[in-house]
Amino acid sequence: MSDPRPAPLLTLRGIGKSFLGVRVLDGVDLDVAPGEVHAVVGENGAGKSTLMKIVSGGYAPDGGTVELAGEPRVFRGPRDAQRAGIGIIHQEFNLLPGRTVAENVYLGHEPVRRGFVDRREMLDRTARLLASIGETALPADARVGRLGVAQQQVVEIAKALALDARLLIMDEPTAALADHEVELLYGLVRRLQERGIGLLYVSHRLTEVFDLSSRITVLKDGRRVTTVDTATTTADELVRHMVGRELSSYYPERAAPEDLGPVRLTVRDAGNRKLRDVDLQLRAGEVLGIGGLQGSGRSALARALFGVSPFTTGDVTLDGRPVRLRSPRTAMRAGIAYVTEDRKGEGIVPRQSVLDNALLASRAVFAARSGRAARTVRVRELLAAVEVRGAGDDQEIRFLSGGNQQKVVLARWLALNPRILLFDEPTRGIDVGAKSAIHDLVRRLARDGAAVLMISSDLPELLGMSDRIVVMRDGRIAGELPASASEEDVVALAVGTVREAAA
């Protein structure tokens, strides 16, 4: 690493961070030179966002140092980091839509004359600032709400520059942009480089990373795998670094071909605001894995099938009969269950008992079907069968571990005897023991004739559990892989190592 680069603007040494005993970052080193674009890549959960939050003052590291222009810094909050010259452009913008560009750019530090905001000065300065980064077409007095996404991004960047940012962090900056807007962003990034600003560029999309960066740091499981010069590496090599790990964990045996039953669910040409051209078949007895990056449409697919945000186009047939899945209730009546990704926000009612949580769906939809007492007995049996540990049925569910909470959620759905189960990240944030218990349960359900669709960002899990894998990208199905596929195959489809032509 001895190269003739200028003295680094930002140096991270041995950064570590744990949440609730889980190590999410471990000894990460990284540096950014002035005028350099340094890309950070890695799978979901590799620790990229946490690292960026540490640099921008959102989290304090447990270990290691952050140096800015050679000086060690401790940020007590995002404002501290801003004052030190670090700006961050999030995926979600942080703008006031009803205010003008200039008002947003100078929000909180408006130029003042005689105690009042000096509007003219503010407009002038904003216009100069925009001109300096080549954005002369953007009027400083336009309302931000009327601007396109790409222009809003420019406002975010100008906002950071107005605070004299020397280092800009861009977190998935192209996620919200259309293809032609990406080109504009490229131009902007180059002009920022010319001004000597260092950029930390976080992206899943390898094409951009290769187009823009001079160096790439690969993170995996909270550690830095390597830092490479972009010019001397290839996309394949990078993907290998991102996923390279030993397949050591145990997964239950897959379905044999004779275990597969008839086609339960068929989706044809379906779409909605987040999905396009979805064609899918799901058979009784199989576990269909859904891979892809966050935001690629995986969850949108599950939510469309469960009637949360239904398909607006196309057809869905269930056991050969056309169905319209308009709401969770209609989906539940059709025999579909959905275990959500966000357990805390959408999976549990935290202050109710384990039993009440497990009974929630039966009470809501099939209250009349069976007697209360019989139902309660059955749910208690299910809770015992999924092996909820360390808690009585009357304990509030929020005091249980994530794994046990997930088992209660499972019991809630099993009480309905579903024929199709949709799992969205069923083992995220769950300890190893509970994880394999859930894997076994999922497989057992399939063996008993249920059709299972399982979304997972955990590649070993996806490959270990699925009989077939469908990978999504940008709201569409990017391709299908057999159970024998490798992690590289999945990632290559998910990130699109070659950029696809616009449809």
Next chain:
Amino acid sequence: MQTVQPRSLPLRLPRVRPGGVLPILAILAVLLVLVAIRQPDFLAPSSLMSFLGRSAPIILLAAGQYFVIVSGEFDLSVGSLVTAQVVVAARLIDGDPARTWPVVLLLLAFGAVVGLVNGLITTRLRVPSFITTLGMFLILVGAVYLWSDGAPKGQLSEEFRRFGRRAVEDVPLLGRVPYALMVLVVLAVAAVLLMRSDFGRTLVAVGDNPRTAELSGVRVWRTRTIAFILSGLAAAVAAILLGGYSGVSFQAGAGLEFGAITAVVLGGVALGGGRGAVVGAMLGALTLELLFALMNFYGVSGALRSTVQGAIILLAVAVSATRSSSR
């Protein structure tokens, strides 16, 4: 690995389940002791019975308010709804005993419709319930003035008034048992049973996390709307009892909405929903009434009532908020 770790508390407090009724029972017991010291006569069966009968309307309103609050909403309209009910009843009955029962039924329907409208505006039009029911409050106040040309007209029949002021005499041990108390007991039991039913458990779940409820097939809008209807019905019954007891005026229901909310909060029910028992809410109302009686015995000005209520709300919410965030 799965052992439950004892949480270390700075003070050795007895383990009280949040949302349980133990704290309010303790407060009630303390107040009873204070009353016994100052005014032992008050605890004689007959005066206790009539105190409970007098407290019946606010206790019922607290139960109604509980359904709405535990589902995550508010109902500020009940006070003016009670006023409207009393004024409407007086004008429609106009002293004619034959109209008593039809008007009682009409009042119940009126209460249910107001609750339905509150519920639909809140859940379907997505107006925050605070605003919806405040609007309903103002609409009812204005409508009643307009309808009665500024002064209450007509009068209630004696048959109507007996619910609020008559009693079953010469009951062994208890002396006289007010009708109002009997209505209260029946409805309180019904409320407890309702909260143990599927609907009751679902109602609390909706207040706890509406997203989860929705994704488990609960029609959140419908559940909450029913809560508002129950609150409207409770207001109708309270109005019938209050009209009988204290007569017809534009002040009949003034301030009752805040009394009910204070009682619910005092009873350990979390604002924002998801926690607390209907028994707690009703005991909260009883405690509040007892506190006012006690203030009376000690010669504290009645003008302080609203100040005391305000202080209780702030204190109760602050206590529950700090306790739940510290875990």
